[in-house]
Each structure stands twice: as C-alpha cells, then as structure tokens.
Amino acid sequence: MKNVLYIACLSTLLLCFQSSIMAQIEMSTFYTDKDVVNNFSNPASFGNYAVTINLPSVMAGYYNNSFKFNEVLIKEDNELTLHMAELIARVNPDGLNFQANASVETFGVNVQVGDFAVGVNHGVRVINQTFIPKSAIEFLWGGNAQFIDQTADLGIRENLLSYQEFGLRLGYRFENKISVGLRAKMNYGMASYQTASSVASIYTAPEIYQLTATTDYTLQVGGLPELNDEDGALFDFEKNGGISAITGDNKGLAFDLGIVVPVNEKITLQASIQNIGKINWSSDSYAYKSKGEYLFEGLDLKPLLEEGEISTEQLLDSISSTFNFETSRSGFSTKLPSTFNVGAQYQIMEDLAAGAFIYSQSFRGISTSAFGVLIQKSFGSTLSVGTQYAVLSGGAHNLGFTGSLRLGPVNIFVNTDNVLPVFDPLNTQNFNVRVGVNLIFGNIKKIEQKMRKDSKGVEDSMSGLDG
C-alpha cells in the first residue's frame, strides 16, 4: 500500500507540471479488465486467454475545459436556455477548448502463446479539437466596445483528424515476468483539417474606434476536396474525388510501446506510450493562407462630394483582401495525438484490486493530463466492475466506471471515464463511453492449472510406480 501511495504522490507532482489540461481523453482502457481491451492502450499487456477476437467496439467522447452544461443551461419545463453571459464568465481565461472524438475498433485478433503475444487490429479514429480564445467569444457575442484600446484575439483554431489504423502487435514476457510490447501501425489518413497558424485579431483604437484587423492564418486541409469559396459550397467535389478511399497516398507509420512490471505478487506497474508517429498528407492537400493588415478609420467623405454617394465596394474589397485566403497545393504532416500512461495496481485480494494512474495526451500543441485512483472488483468469472476517480488539471472531477459481462466466450464490456453524466447528463464537461464485444478462448490459467494437474498426476503416478 505504501507503494501505491508513493506512486500517487509522484503522479500528483507530475500532474502539477502539466501546463494545461484541455483535451478529451480515454483513461479507462488502461486499467480495465485486461481480457477486454487493455492492450489497446498497452501492447505489453498479457491477458488470461490464449485467443482474443475483438469484434467492433465503439468509443465516443466529448470534453470541454470550461463549464458543465448545467452551469450554462438553465432548465425550465422542457426548455433549456443557454445563458451566454454565464458561459463567457466560465470560459477559461486561456480560451475554450472543445474536443469530440470517436474511435471504432472494427476488428482485432490477439494470440498469446507462452511468453509471446501477437495481434492485428484495424480501427478508425476521428479527433476533432476546437480552440476559441475567450476574447473571440466575448467579441462575437458582446461586440467590440469592450475591447477599446485592446486587441481582441479572434484566432479560432480548428483541428480535425480522421484516419484508419492497421496495427500489428508483438509482446514478449521475460522470465522475470516483465513484459514489453510494441504495436506498429500503418495509418491511412482519411481527412485532416488543421490550423497551422491562427493569428487573427482586431484592435479598436480609443480615438474614434478605428479598427485594425490583422491576420496570419493558415489552414491545412488534406484528404478533402479543395475548399470552394466561389459559389458558397464548402467543398468542390467536382474537382476532386471526395474523401480519400480506404487506403491512399496520405499515410504514415506510428508506434505504441508498453511495459508491464510485476513488482511482486501484489503490485504491478505498467507504462505505455501510444501514437508516436505522424501522417503525411500529399494527396488532395491544400494550404489556405491569409496574411495581412487592414485599417478601417471610417468613411472618407470625398467620394460623397465627387460622386454624390459613398460606395462600400472599395471598403469591402479592402476588407475582403485582408481576410482573403490564398490557396496552394501543399503537403504537410500531422502528428498523431500521442498518449502517455503510467500506473500501478495493488492486488488487495484475489478479486479486488486498487491502483492509481497518470495520463497525458498531447495533440496540436494542447496537452491533456489526468491523475486518478481506481478500484476493480470481480464477481466470479462472469462480471467484473471497476470505478475510478480522476482529476483533470482543469479542475474537472470524474468518477469512471468499467464493466464486463462474460457469457461463455462472449465478453460484453462498457467503459466510461465519467459515469456521473449518465445520471445527470448536464452535469459534466467530460464524457466518453466505449462499448463493445469480444470473444475469448483458451483460459490460460485453466490450461496451466490443467497442465500442472496433468503434470502432477503424471508425477504422482510415477511416484506410485516408484512406491
């Protein structure tokens, strides 16, 4: 238990070094029943079954760093009113981060033979991350008068990444029971939309409120048709074939690494790093860049004198040229959202375990960290449930739940990092859930017990013969 406390303290310190915690994450797979999807987050994890076939499982999640819905949505009868003033007040001073992810494991097979483990998997990932500076929300909702003699940052960042993953997992357990694992993944990019630079601001001068707009804004889009700004359609599907096919030219390698260290019979430490790699976008990849500065000081009366009216065309042209995006075909690469997990588990009793973990994820310059403690309880071999309490450094408190129901070889599981929204859906700023089914065959313990029994029987019979 001392070790657990030590790990917990260490984890807390590590958490404090994280500069910001802002993304939606999935923590529970790391410590869930290792016969379920544990090796998703740690390729070094060895389960209890010789063969695991992962049937489709789906994870969907949402996270924002600033508010719970019930803090900004007031319910009256069957109507919810969004109180923008309250929302703005609660938005983090650094801005509002919003992330919505989805991950589908379409199929996977893992086989353990002795101290070796090998597996293949296929999955589809969709990661959407939006950052809105607080001043942008204040500006757009309340107008610019609150920013007189100030520069309002309007640099909204939007990052969308969608790709397919084909993985090959290899695991090895050393004689001392320490196991290591590697998952090599060939990722095929489906679509990417990322904000490479996001300078967009408006300065309101105090004299007569002259406005200076500045942009240095670059969007990189890959795997999608060229953006069509001529006839108002978002994408020009006629010029391009649409979203990339199942596999294509936009691809890249990535790796997961893991280690599991059984300290003794009670304590197990494990760590993993996921998604070390990137996707290179070379097909249907575009850069949209806007860079300029426009000063609007007010209308000049001279055209009124010369032509009898003031034309807004010139003004609009100037504004348009300031915010005009120049398009170029340009390849780029997208780093995958890399994740670091470290945790410890203490086996209190045979069917009861407790643990602690640290989670950290980084994507597009935004880091997400969490620290949590957990407890797992098995009810025979049929039902296993667990819960964890995790603190995100943005201040969000999460009470998670994991559960798996085993009916013969069919294993149904559900994991969530935050179960409270299930009972009070508006009382959350973070929610995710993974549900799925896998098939498990060949209980290794039973096989080993049988082998030991058979071996003992042979020994007994041999000794009987001897006797």
Added chain:
Amino acid sequence: MQKIHTIILAIGILYIFTSCVSDLQDIDIKVDFGEQEFAVPLINSTLSIRDALDNFDTGGELVVEEDNFMTLIYKGNLYETTGIDVVSIPDFGVPVIDTSVVVPFGGAGTEMDFDYLNIKNGTLKVSAQTDIAEDLNVTLKIHNLISNAAPTEVTFLMDYSNSNPTVADISTNLSQHLLDLSNKEIAISYTAVNSAGQRFRLDQVAVEFLSLEPSAVQGYFDKQSFAQQSDSIIVDIFKDVSAGKILLKDPKLRFIVENNIGIPTEIKSDLFLATNNLGETMNFSSALDQGIEINYPSITEVDEIKTTVIQFDNTNSNVEQLINFNPEKIVFDMGAEINPNEDNGIRGVVTDQSKVNIDLELEMPVWLSAEDFTIEETSDLDVSIFDDVVEAEFKLISENGLPIETGIQLYFETDNGTIVDSLFNLEDNFIEAAQVNATGEVIQTSRKEQLVMMDQFRINNIAQATKIRMKSIFSTADASNTASKFYTDYEISFLLGVRATIKIEEE
C-alpha cells in the same frame, strides 16, 4: 445462481444508463439573446477647400492663384443676337423702257442706302412682251449685278406662236450674286434678234428683284434696337442661406462683349436686379441702364470679332452691395442698339455671321467675413437603422483649419416639419475658427472633441422622424472687423465614431 444475480445486476446498470440518457430527449434549447455593444468609426475625412469647391455644385469656376488664394467666378451667357436681323430688303423692280437704261436707285434717305449687297438667296424675274410675228432671241444684261466677276446676263427666246402678243417670263436664282449699288443706280441693257440677225426693241421689258436675302450688306444703317432678352443666373452658394450674411471684399461684375457687327453698337439693360432667398430684391446701379458703347469692326475688318470688357466694381457700381446682399439669383433684361447716335456719316457692314454676344462674369475673391451665415438643407431619412439600437454615443473630433467658426445641427423632423429631436446642443457645438493674422491668413488650427449621448428615449423620438434637416452656421473670426482670406489648402477634418448598444433577438 450467482451468475443470474450478476446478470440481473448488469441489466439493472444498463437500464439506469439508458433511462437517464432518455431524460434529455424532447428538450428544446434556446439562447438568452441580449445586447451587443459595438464601437466603430463612421467618418474620418479631411477636406480641403479645393475638395469642396471642386465638387460642390457651385455653378462657378474656381480660379486659384499661385499662392492658393481662390477666386470664385460665375459665368453665364447673358445675351446673343444676330446682326443681319437689322437688315430688311424689300422687293423692288426696274422698268426697262429702252434697249439700254440707267435707273437711279437707293441713296441717302431711302430704305436701300446700301453700297453693296451680297445676295445669299433671292429671285430675279424678267418679263417681256412684243407684237413682232417671229421668234426673237433676247439677251438681257444687268451691269451692276455681278456673278463670277462679270455682269449678270439672262438669255431667253420670245417664241412666236402665230398670235400676238408674244410673252416671256423668266426667273433666275440670285444666290452668290453681288449687287453693286455704290453708284446709286442700276444699269440694264438688252438685245432682241431674229433669225436673220435683225435687231428689234421689245414693247415691254421689266426686271424685278424678289425675296432678297443678303449674306452681307455694306451701307448706312439707321438707329435700330434689338429686342431685349430676359434671363437669370443662379448663384448656387447662396441658394440655401436661411440667415446671416457673407460679406465679400472687392467682388466684380464683368460683361464680356464680342461683336462683329460692323456698325456702332451699344449694349443696354433696362432691368438688372438681384433676389435673395427671402424674396428681397436689389437693383444693380451702373451705367448699363444708359447704354454702353462697344467696339465694332470697321468696313475693312468684316470678319473680325471685336471684344469689349466692361467691368463694374465698387468704384463704378453698387456690385459689392449687390453681392453682399447674398443673392441666389440675378435677373436681367439685356439688349443692344446699333447706330445709337444716328450718325449718317458712318457706313457699316453687316453679314449673316454678325452677332453680338454678351457673357457675364461674377468674380468673387474668397476674401470674406461671415456672421451667423446659415445654410439649411432637408433630406429624407430612413430611421430603420435605429430599429435595434438601444443607445448610442457619438464621438466627434473636429480639427478646423479654416478661418471660420462652424456650428452644425441636425434636426429630426416629421412629415409636417415638427422637430422630434436634434443631434447636438447647437450652442455647445461650434467648432472654433482657426486663428488668423491681421491680413486674414490662418496661423493656428483649432480642435474640438465632443460626445453626444442618445438614450432610448431620444432614439424613440428619432424613430418618428421622416426627414433630417442640417443647419450649418458659419462666422469668420472677428467678423465685424477682419475679412478672412481663403486658400485652397485650408483643411477641416472630421472624425466621427459611435458606440452603439444593439439589441439581439432571435429571428
């Protein structure tokens, strides 16, 4: 049995999950729209006097001297008449009682006291009659009717048709003919010859000049007046004046007369007055009502145009009082008179190109003093821009480089002229004139900053308005003592911004 319990437990958990989530179904979400406050610049303009005068419809021309001092000149055509209108040629005839006659014609005291008559159009009619019973070839020559540098001859046949008398009527076009009357006579002769070459005298021969239109006439022209023509000139800069005065120093009124009527001529005006927009009038006092002689080309200068410039200033007229009356319109009758002194010793020339043209130039050096000079102009107003405005605060910064104090007021009015609100407190809204030196030149600009708050009450008032009336009041620095000079590079800057609170509602 334990497995059954755990399955029931799992199903129970799933049930709780689904039932809680279903609570969110059928819920509408709306937004509590509130107010936005925007701060935007509206006007940021620096106007020089050149900008304004180049583009304002003053109707005048701006003349800028090297030192940028300006003079505004209004020009207008007052009068134009054609000289040939004073010449009228009656039809006349000459009896030819023998084969050669010389008939006295024209001269002093007659209506045809001409020396030469260039004929542009007209008809020569020759009539002849004889009882001679055979065909005769007749050639009639008018010795002082010249065509192609030779006397004019008319040839015709007296065609005998077995009955008497034999008659001939011949008409000839006299275009491009010159009738030389310098000897005050017309000489005509003819021959009538039969086929054997024998000459005869005809019983009757007559020559008539009909419908003569001259292209040029030289001779004596009696005193004669051209009809007076009425017209007016609008002085735009004064048309919207509602009060106050602008006093201009040293204005001038010039008549520029171009004349190529080769006869002594004078121009004359029986009526020349100014009206202001209050309906008041002031007569122009000058020698014009007595008639003023103008230059004219001599007989040897037929194609030349003689120009006469007649200038009126404060030494020979009341033009300064007239302009400082700030007229919006100058009304006049203008005419001309030839040979006003009836000098019958003067021979003159008039052609069909001769005319008298009078242009007027009203020269106003922009060197003035103004005292509460007020201009008002009313326009339609669309108040829908205020629909969602809760309140607004206008910020006006003006920097005045003009030697003129300006007060601007905007009145919001209903259709029947009721004022429902005004934008400024006019008494506090004067933009001070730039400082001038003793010679009226600007030495220091002035700056003023003011805030105008419009709350919901005032905006509700303005929402009733359909028209906006702009009232501008101008006074020069030390108006009573110093006239200020205006140069084209004088500038005035207006910077106007607004902070407006807008009500946002769900559409």
